[in-house]
Amino acid sequence: MGYTIENLPLQTLLPAIGRAEDQLARLDEQVRRNPVGEGFVERGHFFDAAASMWIGGELVHVEDLVLHDERMDVRAPTHELTIAHRILRARRRVAGTKSGWAVSDAGIGALTGYADPDEEAGAGERMPPIEQAADVGLMAEDDPLARELANVDALLKQSQRLLDRVSGAKSGGRQELVVGDLVVRDPDWDEKDRLTQWKHILRGVEDLPPTLGAAFIWDAWESLEPMQRQHWLGTLLVSAHLRARGKVASHLFGFNVGLKAVPRERRRSVNRLTRLLAFLDAMSAAAESGMKEIARLAQAREQMTRRLNGRRSSSSLPTTMELVLSRPIVSAPMIAKTARVTQRAALNLIGELGVREVTGRERYRAWGIL
Incomplete structure (x- = not known):
């Protein structure tokens, strides 16, 4: 299995490349100069995480993701919601680092879990191991809990040695088997080799x-499928590539929203040229959707700013306005937590701003910019 970059008909690709380049440049400029740029970036993390799950065949509501991020769930979080929140946190992590970190060897290793062993060893030297807890005085030798933990550690080591003998993981230079890996991973799926091939494509573009x-490395990720449990990481790395190249320097571009607008037949076509064109069209669609979102947020901000005239400098309305602009939805507890007021005062604040209610229920109410 491999992936190579071959000569493609540029006459067919150039129009789609030109549209995508133009739309991305326009979006980048608007995010950089518009007062609602920061709010748009934060909202984009939520929308792209939910769209990434949609592309993978799972449905996660943006409203549930916002509440889960604030630890204010109205129901028990599902497995899909937990994965979406992991995507959200990964996007924030990449967006908060330098532009080229995520697509560097160290960044890819940290995001995929295949970090450099030397770096892991250095990190381990800075943190005292659990076995040395007694030396630093955290547990006494005659502590019953310490004896129980020692017995558990001995049992785990014995189980690990038994698995190593049965599976022969140490022979042939293969990676040692970790307890529980067979439950979540296919042992014949060589993630390191596939990831190495993808990184070669990344350097070649x-x-x-x-x-x-970006279209090539996205298509290579879809074809090679390096990660069994983190396939969603590919779109995040492609966005980081655009940021590292300086094409979208103001934020971490979320093109999963655009992929939703492209039919699945084009995204999963057997013809690579069709897939590349589909991705380029998805970038244009995501950028166009982003510019419409910025225009909508700018108009809403202008209307809410008029309601701030004559307010005291200590008013909580500006804080509430920024929260509304940076979240797809807000609830009274969220406003109360951010503005440090009571929930009754939060209801008064949202009423003064005139934000539209999106739930229409008495038991649970939420507001947002639609």
């Missing part, structure tokens, strides 16, 4: 236009 290079 540096001389191509940013959008065409």
